[in-house]
Structures are given as C-alpha cells and as structure tokens.
Amino acid sequence: MAAVMPAPAASRILMSGNEAVARAVWEAGVKVAAAYPGTPSTEMLEVISTYPDVYAEWSVNEKVSLEVAIGAAYAGSRAFCCMKHVGMNVASDALMTLTLTGVDGGLVIAIADDVGLSSSQNEQDSRYWGRFAHVPVFEPADSQEAYDMTLAAYALSEKYQVPVILRMTTRINHVKALVTVGERQAHVGAGFKKDPSRYVMVPGNAGKRIPLMFKRDGALRAEAEQSPLNFIEAGSDRRVGFIASGPAYMHVRESFPDAPVLKLGFSCPLPLEKCRELAAMVDQVVVVEEVEPLVETELKAQGIKVIGKDILPLQGELAPPVLKPAIARLLGEPVDASAITIRPAQIFPRPPTMCVACPHLGVYYTLSQVRNLNISGDIGCYTLGAGHPWQAMDTCVSMGASMGIALGMDKGRGEADKDKRIVAVIGDSTFLHMGMQGLLDMVYNKASVTVLLLDNRAVGMTGGQDNPGNGRDIHGEEAPRIDFVKLVKALGVKEERVHKVNPYELPTLFKTIRDEVKVPDVSVIVTDQPCVLIKDYHKLKPYEVQEDKCTGCGNCLDVGCPAIHVTRRGKQVKASGREVDLAFVRIESSVCTGCGLCVQPCAPDAIQHYAPVSPITLVKKGCAA
Amino acid sequence: MSGTTNILVVGIGGQGVMTATEILAEAAIALGHDAKKTEVAGMAQRGGVVSSHLRFGSRVLSPQIAPGEADVLLAFEAAEGLRWMHMLRPGAAALVNDSRFVPPVVELGLYDYPADPVGQMKAAGTRVVAFDATTIAQELGDIRLGNTVMLGAIADQLPFSAEVLLDCVLKRFQRKGEKVVELNRQAFAAGRAAVGAAEAVAA
Numbered sequence: 001m002a003a004v005m006p007a008p009a010a011s012r013i014l015m016s017g018n019e020a021v022a023r024a025v026w027e028a029g030v031k032v033a034a035a036y037p038g039t040p041s042t043e044m045l046e047v048i049s050t051y052p053d054v055y056a057e058w059s060v061n062e063k064v065s066l067e068v069a070i071g072a073a074y075a076g077s078r079a080f081c082c083m084k085h086v087g088m089n090v091a092s093d094a095l096m097t098l099t100l101t102g103v104d105g106g107l108v109i110a111i112a113d114d115v116g117l118s119s120s121q122n123e124q125d126s127r128y129w130g131r132f133a134h135v136p137v138f139e140p141a142d143s144q145e146a147y148d149m150t151l152a153a154y155a156l157s158e159k160y161q162v163p164v165i166l167r168m169t170t171r172i173n174h175v176k177a178l179v180t181v182g183e184r185q186a187h188v189g190a191g192f193k194k195d196p197s198r199y200v201m202v203p204g205n206a207g208k209r210i211p212l213m214f215k216r217d218g219a220l221r222a223e224a225e226q227s228p229l230n231f232i233e234a235g236s237d238r239r240v241g242f243i244a245s246g247p248a249y250m251h252v253r254e255s256f257p258d259a260p261v262l263k264l265g266f267s268c269p270l271p272l273e274k275c276r277e278l279a280a281m282v283d284q285v286v287v288v289e290e291v292e293p294l295v296e297t298e299l300k301a302q303g304i305k306v307i308g309k310d311i312l313p314l315q316g317e318l319a320p321p322v323l324k325p326a327i328a329r330l331l332g333e334p335v336d337a338s339a340i341t342i343r344p345a346q347i348f349p350r351p352p353t354m355c356v357a358c359p360h361l362g363v364y365y366t367l368s369q370v371r372n373l374n375i376s377g378d379i380g381c382y383t384l385g386a387g388h389p390w391q392a393m394d395t396c397v398s399m400g401a402s403m404g405i406a407l408g409m410d411k412g413r414g415e416a417d418k419d420k421r422i423v424a425v426i427g428d429s430t431f432l433h434m435g436m437q438g439l440l441d442m443v444y445n446k447a448s449v450t451v452l453l454l455d456n457r458a459v460g461m462t463g464g465q466d467n468p469g470n471g472r473d474i475h476g477e478e479a480p481r482i483d484f485v486k487l488v489k490a491l492g493v494k495e496e497r498v499h500k501v502n503p504y505e506l507p508t509l510f511k512t513i514r515d516e517v518k519v520p521d522v523s524v525i526v527t528d529q530p531c532v533l534i535k536d537y538h539k540l541k542p543y544e545v546q547e548d549k550c551t552g553c554g555n556c557l558d559v560g561c562p563a564i565h566v567t568r569r570g571k572q573v574k575a576s577g578r579e580v581d582l583a584f585v586r587i588e589s590s591v592c593t594g595c596g597l598c599v600q601p602c603a604p605d606a607i608q609h610y611a612p613v614s615p616i617t618l619v620k621k622g623c624a625a
Numbered sequence: 626m627s628g629t630t631n632i633l634v635v636g637i638g639g640q641g642v643m644t645a646t647e648i649l650a651e652a653a654i655a656l657g658h659d660a661k662k663t664e665v666a667g668m669a670q671r672g673g674v675v676s677s678h679l680r681f682g683s684r685v686l687s688p689q690i691a692p693g694e695a696d697v698l699l700a701f702e703a704a705e706g707l708r709w710m711h712m713l714r715p716g717a718a719a720l721v722n723d724s725r726f727v728p729p730v731v732e733l734g735l736y737d738y739p740a741d742p743v744g745q746m747k748a749a750g751t752r753v754v755a756f757d758a759t760t761i762a763q764e765l766g767d768i769r770l771g772n773t774v775m776l777g778a779i780a781d782q783l784p785f786s787a788e789v790l791l792d793c794v795l796k797r798f799q800r801k802g803e804k805v806v807e808l809n810r811q812a813f814a815a816g817r818a819a820v821g822a823a824e825a826v827a828a
Contacts, residue, residue, distance in 0.1 A: 014650055014660070118665065142661070142688075175663040175688045176650065247687075254687035321691045342692040345707045345745070348736035350637065350728045352671035384671070389733050557733060562672055566732045581734065590768065 006051060009183040017172035020143040020179045021110055022047035024150035025080045028106070029187030030054055032072035034065035036433065037462035038084030039119040040173035041112035045082060046465070049474045058465055058474045061399070061433040062087035066094045066109065073103035073163075074199060076189030078154060082110035085126050086398065090434065092129065097201050098163055099133045100209040105189050106157035108150060110166040112173045115247075115290045116317045119461075121379065121396065123315060125292040126167050130268035134213050136220050137165045137268035138229065139245040143177040149265060151182075152229065160216055160223075167267075169290060171247040171317060221269035229265030230274050234281070240327060241282030243275060243295060243306070248288045248318045255320040256327065270298050279304050286311070286327065288318050354384050356563040357595035359456055359529040362503035364390035365559045365597065366510050367423070367452075373517065374409055374420045378402040378435070380427040381460040381531075389560050393425060402426045403438020406449040421517035422448065428455040428469040432482065436491065439522070443492035448520040450513065454503075455484055456531040464534045488524045503527040506600045532593065540594030541609050545586050549606035552582030556598040556607065563592045629682035630784055631690040635709045636701025637726050638673050641772040645699070646677035648776060649783075652793045653681035656785050661688035672728060676709055697782045699775060701758075702726050703742040710751045718752045720778045720820060722771070724759040754778075754827070756819035762812060770812040777816020787817065 006026065007013055015023065021044050025033060033056045035045040049056035059065035062083040069081035083091060088111050095109075111129070114120035130137035138153055140146040146168065153164040197205050224230060235241070237258040244252045245264040252261055262278040264271070275295075279285050287296040287308040296308030311326045312318060325335045354361055364385040367375060377383060377393035378401060386393040395405055406424035409417070426435045431453055442449055457470035466472040471481030485498055497519065499512050509527070516523035530536035552572070556564055570582040587598070587607070599607045632649060636642040646662050653660045660681040665674075678690045692712050698719040700706030706721035713719060723743055731738045739745055743755045756778065762771035776794055780787035791813050798805045 012654075014647070014654060014662075116665075171663065171688065175661055176647065177661045177685075177688070178654065178659060250686045250688070317689075319689050319691070320687060342711050344709070344711050345749075347704055347708055347739055347742075348728070348731055350672070350674045350705075351730065352638070352673035353729050355671065381671070388730055388735060557729075560729060562729050564732065565727055566734075569734075583732075583734070 006184075007181060009181060012178050012180050014176050015143045015147075015179045016043060016174055016176045017140065017143050017146040017168055018043035018174070019047050020147035021082070021150050021166065021168075022051070023179070023181050024147045025108075026051040026054055027182055027184045028151055028154045029078055029185050030080045030154075031077035031105075031187070031189065032069060033057075033080040034059045034068040035082045036060070036062045036065055036087060037459045037465045038062075038087050038112070039462055040114060040170040041082045041084045041087070041110065041168075042462045042465070043173070044110060045474070048080070056474050058467060060468060062091040063094055066091040066098075069107055069109070070094060070098055070103070072189075073105045073107040074101075075105065075192045077105040078187045078189070079103075079105060079107045080110070081107070082112070084120065085111055085113045085124050086120065086122065087111070088126055088129055089124075090399065092133075095129065095133050095135075095163070097206070099135055099213060100201055100206055101199050102161035103157060103163055104161065104193070105187070106154035107163040108153045108157060108166055109163055110150075110168060113167065113169045113291070115169040115171065118170050121398065123291055125290075125294065126165070127268060127294050128292070130165055130167075131294070134217055135163050135165055135268075136160075136224075136266065137167050139167045139265060139267050140172055141246055141249045141263070141265070142172065143175065143179045145265065146172055147179050147181065149229065156223070160220060162216060162220070167246070169246055217269055221271070224266045224269055224271040225273050227266040227271070230267075230271050231263055232274065232278055232281075233261045233263065235260035238282045239284070239331060241278050241285050242288055243278060243285060243299075244288040245295070246290060248290050251317075251319050251323055252288050255323045264295070267295065270295060272299075272302055272304075275299055275304055279306070284330070286330070288312065288323065290318055291315065351387060352384060353562045354381065354560060355532050356561055356591045357532050357593045357597070359503045359527060359531070360385065360454060361559055361561055362506055362509060362597050363425070363452060363454060363527060364392045365601070366506060366513060367392035367425075368558065369510065370513055370517070372420055373423050374417060375423045375425060376402040376405040376409060378424075378426040378430045379461075380430050382425060382427055382454055383461075385425065389558050398434075399430055400426070400434030400438055403435050403442060403451070406451070407438070407442045407445065407447045410447050410449055411445075421450065423450045423452060423513075423517060425452045425454065427460070428453065428457065428484065429459040429467045431484075432468055436487070439488065439493070439524070440491045442522045447522050450516045450519075450523045450525065452513070453484055453488070453524055453526045455526055455528055457536055458531040458534045460531045460533065464531055470534075470536070484526050488526070493522050493524050497521055497523040498526070499524070500526045500528055503529055504595055504597060506597070540596075542589040542592035542594050543587050543596070543599060543607050543609045544589055546606045546608055547584075547586075549604050550584050551604045551606070552584045553603050554581070554583040554585075555601040555603055556585060557583060558601065559598050561598055563588045564598060629680050629685060631695045632679040632697050632699065632779070632783075633690055633695040633709060633712050634677045634679070634699045634701070635705045636675055637705065638671055638675050640675070640701045642675045642677050642701055645701075645772055645776055646679050648793050648797065649679050649779070649790065650681070652783075652785065652790045653679070655789060655793060658682060659685045661685045663688040674705065674708065697779060699779045701771075701775060703755075704739055706753070707739060707742040707746055710746050710749065713751060716752065718754055718782060719746060720775075720782065721746070721753055721755045722758040722775060723755040724757055754820050754823045756816075756823050758816065758819070761815050761819060765808060765812055765815065767808065770808060773809045773812035774816035774819070777813035778820045780813070780817050781820065
C-alpha cells in the first residue's frame with residue numbers, strides 16, 4: 001500500500017484499537033516498527049506501514065520483530081513491536097534480558113490477547129509478562145485509550161528506560177470507536193552509545209543490572225500510584241466496589257452505573273494504595289479482570305479483602321450477561337431470569353471453510369485418500385484440514401510444531417503406530433517462522449517423516465500478508481524471495497527426496513505422497529500454487545455439472561470446495577445388496593474459479609466447461625517461477 | 626443503557642456484514658452520536674458466522690449487545706437470522722434476506738438446513754420482515770449491490786432519517802463514478818421498498 005495522507009490533528013475518527021495504536025505510533029515519532037502477523041494484532045503494522053516516515057517490516061517471527069525493535073531503541077530511536085498473545089512466547093527470550101539492559105529510545109510492545117478465542121489456540125493472559133519481566137503494563141479499555149496510552153507509554157518508556165507492554169484484547173483491537181487524534185511530534189534518536197556493562201549481558205554485567213531492575217520496580221509502582229491512568233469513580237451505591245481494567249471496565253460501567261470503580265489503566269506494578277483507597281470506600285470489592293486472577297491474587301496477598309474468580313469465570317470475556325447475575329447472587333438479589341433463559345436457536349454450525357479453489361483443497365483431499373497416516377499439522381488456513389470432509393490433520397499446537405511433533409511421533413512410536421507413516425503439514429510462512437529449525441532437527445536425527453510444505457505465497461489466515469516466501473515486502477514492493485526447494489536442500493534433505501508439485505494435479509500429488517511416505521527418510525513435498533485471495537491468483541472459466549450425467553456418487557463433495565452444492569439426494573442398492581446414499585450436485589458458477597479439482601474425482605465426467613484449461617496455467621506468467 | 630440504540634447485523638464471512646455495520650456507524654456519527662462497533666467473527670473471511678454489533682447514543686460504554694437487547698436485527702442470510710433472533714428485544718423487528726447460503730457441513734449430510742427459517746422465527750414470536758435481497762441485487766445487474774439493498778432495508782427502522790444513511794452509502798462509491806453511485810441509489814431504494822411492501826402485506 002502506498003503512503004496515505006494522515007488525517008489532520010483534532011479529527012474525530014472511527015478507529016479500531018489497532019488503527020488507534022498505529023496512529024499514536026506515528027504521532028510519537030517512532031522510527032522502526034516490526035511485527036509478525038497474528039489475529040487480532042495484524043492491522044497495527046498494516047496501518048503503520050501506510051504512514052510516512054516510519055520504517056515498517058513484516059519480520060519472520062515475533063522474536064526477530066522484537067529484536068529489530070530493540071536494536072532501534074538501543075540506537076536511541078523510538079521503536080514499536082506488536083504481536084498476538086502467543087507471539088510473546090516466541091519473543092520472550094529477548095524480553096527477559098531486554099528488561100535488564102533497558103532501552104534508550106522509547107519501546108512499546110503491544111500484545112493482543114485473544115480473550116474469547118476468536119482465532120487462537122489458547123487464551124493465555126499476557127499481563128503475566130509484566131510481572132515476569134518486571135516491566136510496566138498499560139491496559140486500554142477502548143480505541144481512544146489505546147491511542148492515549150500508546151503516547152503515554154513512550155513517555156514512561158523513556159523516563160525509566162524501560163520497555164512498556166500495551167496489553168490489548170480482541171475486544172480492543174477490533175472494536176471501532178471514536179478517537180480524537182493529534183499532531184505528529186518528530187523524535188530524533190541520539191545514536192547508539194556503546195556501553196558493554198549495559199548492553200553485553202554476560203553474567204558479570206547482568207548481575208549488576210538485576211538490582212537496578214528491582215529498584216525500578218519500586219519507582220514504577222510509585223508512578224502507578226500517581227498515574228492519571230488509574231482513577232477512582234466514587235459512585236453512589238457503596239455495597240460493591242469494582243477494580244477493573246481493559247474491556248472489563250466498560251462492561252462494569254455498563255452493568256453497574258452507580259458503583260464505585262477503580263479503573264486500572266497502568267496495572268503493573270499494581271497501585272496498592274489506590275486499591276486500599278477503594279476498599280475503604282465500599283462494603284465489598286470485586287476484581288473484574290480478563291483472564292487470570294493476577295490483581296486479585298496480589299491484593300489477597302497484601303491482606304486486602306477482595307472477591308474475584310471466586311464468583312467470576314476464569315475463561316472468556318466478562319461482559320454484562322456474565323457480570324450481572326454473578327453480582328446479583330453475591331448481593332443475594334434475584335437473578336434476572338431472562339439472562340439465563342435466552343438461548344440461541346439450535347441450528348447447524350457454520351465453521352470457517354477453505355475458500356473456493358483453495359490450493360490446500362487438493363492437498364487435503366489427497367491426504368484423506370491415503371491410508372495409514374498420522375498427520376501432525378500446524379497453524380494457518382490449512383489447520384482447517386482437520387475438519388470435514390477431509391479430517392486429515394491430527395495435531396495442532398504451536399507455530400512450527402508440526403516438525404518436532406512428527407519427529408517425536410516417529411521416534412516414540414507405540415504399538416499401534418508401528419506401521420504408520422508420519423506426515424507433517426506446514427505452510428510457507430509458518431515454516432519460515434519456526435519450522436525450519438524443526439526440519440533441520442529431523443534431518444540431523446534421521447527421521448522417517450514426509451513433510452508437506454504448502455507454499456501459497458501468503459500469510460493466508462491473517463489476510464494474505466506478504467512474507468519472505470513471496471518476494472514482496474510490507475508495502476507490496478519487490479523483495480528477495482526465498483527458494484523453498486533450495487532452502488530445504490540446504491537444511492540437508494536429500495536431492496531425490498525433495499519434490500515440487502502442483503496441488504491441482506491430484507494424480508501426481510497422490511503418487512508423490514504415497515511413494516514418499518514409504519521411504520524411511522525425511523522427504524519434503526513443496527506445493528507451489530498461490531492463495532486464491534492474493535493478486536498472484538488468476539481465475540479461470542467456471543465449471544458446471546451436466547445434470548444428465550451426474551450419477552450422485554458424491555466424490556466431488558469429498559474435495560470440500562464450498563462452491564459445490566447438493567441439489568437432491570437419493571439412495572441406490574448396489575449389486576452386492578448394499579444401500580448407498582446419492583448426492584446430486586451443482587456448482588455455483590458465480591463463485592467457481594475453474595481450478596478443476598472437482599473434475600478429477602468425478603466418476604462420470606459430469607463436470608465440464610466450454611474451454612478446458614490446464615491447471616498449470618492457473619498462475620499468471622511471471623509469477624510461476 | 627437507556628438512550629443507546631443497538632443494531633445487530635449478521636451473516637456469513639465475505640457478505641459485507643462488517644462494512645454494512647461500519648456505514649451504519651458512520652451515519653450515527655455524522656449525526657453527532659457516540660458509537661462503538663464490534664464483531665464476533667471467528668475466521669470471518671472463510672465462510673464462518675459473522676455477527677456485527679453497533680451501539681450508538683450519547684455515550685456508549687460496552688461495545689457488545691447483550692442477548693434480548695437488540696433494537697433491530699439485520700440478517701444477510703435466512704438461517705443466520707434464526708441463529709441470532711434471541712438477541713432481539715421482545716417485539717423488535719428482524720429484517721431478513723430470505724436467501725440461503727448452505728455450508729459444506731450441510732452439503733456433506735452432517736447437518737440439516739432448517740426447512741423454513743423465516744417461518745421458524747415467526748413461530749417463535751419474532752416480528753420478521755423477509756425479502757430477497759440477493760434477487761433484488763441480481764435484477765439490478767450486480768450481486769454485489771446486495772449490501773446496499775440490505776442498508777436500504779434497515780433505513781426506515783432507525784432513529785434517524787434514511788437520507789443520512791443513503792448519503793453515507795453513496796459517499797463510499799463516489800470514487801467509482803456516477804454510474805455506480807446511481808446503481809447503489811437504486812439498490813438502496815429497492816431495499817426500502819422491499820421492506821415497505823413486506824410490512825404492508827403483514828399489516
């Protein structure tokens with residue numbers, strides 16, 4: 001995307017939390033911003049990349065992105081880094097020592113927790129990192145606060161030479177609300193000042209920095225006690241007072257408009273005196289925090305009497321329908337029955353599906369046809385391969401885990417797996433993120449695993465971001481492109497065990513997989529067709545079902561393409577006496593892009609179009625290399 | 626909170642649900658309201674369920690509409706209307722595009738699509754206004770106009786004039802030329818007319 005003219009100062013704009021942070025990052029004069037895409041954090045970097053005068057990059061993983069930001073901050077420039085909650089697990093190796101060196105230019109790390117699990121593998125609470133790494137944590141409650149707190153975080157970061165965590169949640173990142181924006185303030189870094197005692201963390205130096213970190217904790221706590229980001233709203237109904245942060249604060253205000261509330265915006269280190277002040281005002285204190293009882297546990301340890309997860313759930317959002325009945329019960333009041341009795345209609349689920357003509361359809365259709373496999377999977381669109389109709393993925397844990405888990409499944413075979421073939425499935429971006437090391441480990445330790453490396457030239461699940469595998473940078477401009485075949489060979493996979501296959505050519509894909517799983521070695525099969533949502537994909541003429549030819553065999557439905565619809569069902573008694581279900585189909589021509597996958601398993605050749613085109617031409621000229 | 630209007634827009638990833646809600650939010654803001662818009666959208670781009678919440682008024686706190694508190698439900702697909710009708714206040718209206726998008730799990734025979742989603746909603750006591758936005762859009766020459774038909778459908782159910790919403794819709798298409806603007810103007814009018822006609826029949 002080309003740089004856009006930023007909205008003028010004092011404009012009131014409808015912005016998501018992500019857009020608000022991006023605006024503040026630009027206004028703060030940040031010089032370097034880096035991230036790896038991850039829902040719900042992705043749009044922060046996407047939007048920053050459209051602002052002028054900021055270097056923005058997609059990094060290969062969150063750890064590298066944090067290190068890039070650290071380097072810029074060491075050089076005295078302001079830096080920004082963002083990630084989804086699980087990204088910090090990857091980046092934490094850098095964080096835990098960064099806290100000892102501190103920074104020179106301001107460094108803000110925005111971490112997006114997926115409270116409610118809209119698109120993640122777990123619901124971990126990133127506020128722990130503040131306690132673990134002894135760094136301050138800010139928690140915005142809406143877009144305006146996300147903007148304000150980002151600016152405040154840079155000031156605090158430079159005052160104490162400490163990185164600041166901005167803890168967001170899906171309900172901040174993706175909610176759009178009004179934000180009043182300001183002017184950009186240029187920030188010029190002083191340059192890197194060499195100081196090995198601070199920046200070279202060998203034991204002798206690190207040992208001297210640790211007491212400084214603890215001293216800083218005290219100063220930050222005093223800062224939190226005075227911070228305008230932590231404030232008490234006195235309220236008139238003193239039966240219950242609340243301590244709340246993030247979106248939970250808005251839910252508390254919505255549910256209990258007259259209650260006293262201590263709103264925590266600067267929540268780590270915890271302002272204990274402020275908490276005591278609230279406790280003295282009310283009969284009982286309820287801590288409302290998403291997800292873990294961090295504040296609650298700390299206050300209880302201080303002897304401050306509070307209630308928290310005793311009456312509130314440890315999982316999910318603390319929205320009014322959760323809060324109101326819990327507090328009514330606490331006060332011995334009748335619970336509003338409607339909150340409990342309103343239930344959604346029980347109808348079919350509508351899980352996310354792979355796109356029409358997705359190249360992964362060919363891979364999962366094929367895997368579902370090969371027997372005797374244990375398939376370790378990974379994180380991306382292709383995780384959907386665990387679902388219907390393919391059910392061709394057996395594990396999904398963390399980024400790149402398909403590699404190590406496959407190796408472990410191979411070496412740790414139980415009695416039932418003695419003759420199983422082990423397959424690992426991983427996407428291009430996930431492979432570059434954290435899969436390469438696992439593949440190297442497999443080669444080094446002589447695994448018997450077949451790796452399917454699905455190169456669709458995009459970080460598909462988060463919206464098709466560019467990566468080192470597709471030869472474009474964050475602005476869509478040309479960048480060096482990794483050659484996956486050369487890369488896996490360089491990692492030690494034997495020449496004859498590496499295959500590049502077009503996933504739309506089902507017979508070739510089937511034969512290659514079936515042959516390679518029999519070889520007791522590490523094989524890599526690279527599929528090479530682009531995500532249908534990116535510009536490299538080229539649509540072809542739609543297919544249609546010849547109604548008179550369709551026999552209702554349903555083979556095409558096993559491909560799993562959402563463009564195929566059943567028109568009528570029937571039953572047939574085979575010669576053997578076995579009764580089989582028939583499903584006659586049509587193809588929704590307005591969405592079919594002519595990939596030809598369903599044509600191949602069609603027994604009666606009922607799927608046709610006027611001018612058949614070879615699947616190989618699916619890729620535009622110039623993109624095929 | 627009294628004084629806050631709650632609009633729930635639901636459908637399937639890729640139908641333009643989130644954009645429609647954003648345009649509604651822009652209209653509310655143009656009139657000086659505070660507004661918050663939020664989605665429960667799993668992996669929305671991939672054909673999953675999308676429900677988009679818009680709340681506006683003098684000051685909006687929680688962005689989420691609680692079950693039983695939506696003032697109007699705008700459903701881009703019939704079964705999705707049924708899925709979300711419990712969010713409506715008693716007596717509030719559901720505006721439902723009565724066309725069906727059947728997901729692969731139904732095609733595979735794992736689940737059934739309800740025989741008559743709109744009928745089921747009515748039987749449950751919901752005030753339903755059903756119309757076929759998809760066909761209306763196709764008749765206007767472009768299925769992508771369905772989004773504007775839906776916004777036209779809700780235009781007379783809002784606490785502000787339909788013209789304000791129409792302005793916000795057309796502003797989106799200004800850069801695409803007068804022809805596109807005109808088509809959207811027609812689609813908006815057709816959506817309003819469809820709801821008006823359906824309500825007249827019901828009354």
